[in-house]
Amino acid sequence: MKEYVLVVDDEQSLRQVLELFFKKEGFEVDTASSLDEAEAAIAANAYDLVLTDLRMKHPDDGLKVLRAAVQKNPWTQVIVLTAYATVETAKEAIRYGAYDYLTKPFDNANLRKLVRAALARKEDDAGRRKALRESVRGTSAYEGIVGRSEAILGVFELIDRVAPTDANVMILGESGTGKELVAAALHARSPRKEFPFVPINCAAIPENLIESELFGHVRGAFTGAVQTKKGLFETAHRGTLFLDEVGELPQPMQSKLLRSLQERTFRRVGGNEDISIDIRIVCASKRDLQREMVEGRFRDDLYFRLNVIQVIVPPLRDRREDIPALAAHFAEKFAGKHGKPIVRIDGEAMRALLAYDFPGNVRELENLLERATIMETKNVISVGSLPPNVTKIVGSDSVPPDEYQESFPREGVFLDTEMDRVEKIHLLKALEKTGGNRTEAAKLLNISLRSLRYRLQKHGID
Numbered sequence: 001m002k003e004y005v006l007v008v009d010d011e012q013s014l015r016q017v018l019e020l021f022f023k024k025e026g027f028e029v030d031t032a033s034s035l036d037e038a039e040a041a042i043a044a045n046a047y048d049l050v051l052t053d054l055r056m057k058h059p060d061d062g063l064k065v066l067r068a069a070v071q072k073n074p075w076t077q078v079i080v081l082t083a084y085a086t087v088e089t090a091k092e093a094i095r096y097g098a099y100d101y102l103t104k105p106f107d108n109a110n111l112r113k114l115v116r117a118a119l120a121r122k123e124d125d126a127g128r129r130k131a132l133r134e135s136v137r138g139t140s141a142y143e144g145i146v147g148r149s150e151a152i153l154g155v156f157e158l159i160d161r162v163a164p165t166d167a168n169v170m171i172l173g174e175s176g177t178g179k180e181l182v183a184a185a186l187h188a189r190s191p192r193k194e195f196p197f198v199p200i201n202c203a204a205i206p207e208n209l210i211e212s213e214l215f216g217h218v219r220g221a222f223t224g225a226v227q228t229k230k231g232l233f234e235t236a237h238r239g240t241l242f243l244d245e246v247g248e249l250p251q252p253m254q255s256k257l258l259r260s261l262q263e264r265t266f267r268r269v270g271g272n273e274d275i276s277i278d279i280r281i282v283c284a285s286k287r288d289l290q291r292e293m294v295e296g297r298f299r300d301d302l303y304f305r306l307n308v309i310q311v312i313v314p315p316l317r318d319r320r321e322d323i324p325a326l327a328a329h330f331a332e333k334f335a336g337k338h339g340k341p342i343v344r345i346d347g348e349a350m351r352a353l354l355a356y357d358f359p360g361n362v363r364e365l366e367n368l369l370e371r372a373t374i375m376e377t378k379n380v381i382s383v384g385s386l387p388p389n390v391t392k393i394v395g396s397d398s399v400p401p402d403e404y405q406e407s408f409p410r411e412g413v414f415l416d417t418e419m420d421r422v423e424k425i426h427l428l429k430a431l432e433k434t435g436g437n438r439t440e441a442a443k444l445l446n447i448s449l450r451s452l453r454y455r456l457q458k459h460g461i462d
């Protein structure tokens, strides 16, 4: 298969030169002349290589192309083109995951060498990726993160790709999806791993204490400050600071945080000495921070500084394949903790878990299994010890699941009628769950509102 490259440059002549070069080298080539075009192309295709000019309309458009490419597929290699004057930024690009940079003007021989080397790394990466998959299959966890769905493997790949860089990372995902575990894995796989990983939950600290918590204070800075105290910034020196629920930071604190990230120094509350720090920031939020930013509650300059690479942890209902491994993991963990001889989860209980939506994601599954482990008197977890809101979904329609499956196909079945019946159950359940809200119901079923309306009409549901 031909290798696929995207050339991004706002200068038409250079674009043409590069296009010709790659065609001669036997590549399939796309070109883009702006950040917008590049983003659209990256969203639509799977490139092996992206070659982008750094300075286009804006000085850091190339960095944005890089980010989009790594975001889309952490295994795409990116080479940045730059004029001599911006070598500093090009170096920054490497920190953010570019393979290398090339200064303009360049000759074809150099470009060829660089392209080959970048693609060789991609090969290496492909080997590592296979190894990664196998290692995850063999054991059960990646830095304590259990799962083997495509979705979670994608998260592991992204972690591997960005952990070695110093880029700030923003982790987004619903509550209980494992954002904190991802943050810890990023640290554990980074060169900073010998230094502290310091988590702070911005939502849990009263507004008036956040500054001293982060930056520390000097003696006498305020009533009660009887001693000079180090803040978490200092504790995290040379390590990683994990700002959980960063969207909850009050505005004045956002400004102070931004300033110390820009200047790599901070002051203790009440102090007048600038203290230098070297920390990597990983942050997380279950809010849509982009929206917070657009609506003016989150500073945009801080957003862009924190959001160099974004890791999205998918909700559990979008990766149900992970449920069996997670359930087994938690059953074992809690059996140990509570001294129970639990050996397995029976088929019916597992089916109930697989069919449940887990609005509280992995945390909910974890709590549910702790409860089940405690409740269970035998050494097998059965539906009886799962909460009713989980089991009612499976048990809802007549035939019990076991016999139901074993009797497939039932004698005299009309598949179309059967499918209609199943569809109707889903529609009714979705409406029940969402209190009749059609938009939400469509979302729950992963269909469009239009399609939902059509189906409701078909079944005569009002």
Ligand SMILES: Nc1ncnc2c1ncn2[C@@H]1O[C@H](COP(=O)(O)OP(=O)(O)OP(=O)(O)O)[C@@H](O)[C@H]1O
Pocket (backbone or CB within 6 Å): 144, 145, 146, 147, 173, 174, 175, 176, 177, 178, 179, 180, 181, 182, 286, 326, 362, 363, 366
């Ligand atoms: N893939 C996983 N493997 C093992 N345990 C997991 C996994 N994902 C989450 N957990 C466990 O689920 C619980 C919730 O995870 P975590 O605290 O990382 O979620 P979170 O995304 O930070 O949630 P919140 O937004 O509510 O803070 C933790 O006890 C964590 O250990």
Ligand SMILES: [Mg+2]
Pocket (backbone or CB within 6 Å): 179, 180, 244
């Ligand atoms: Mg958390």
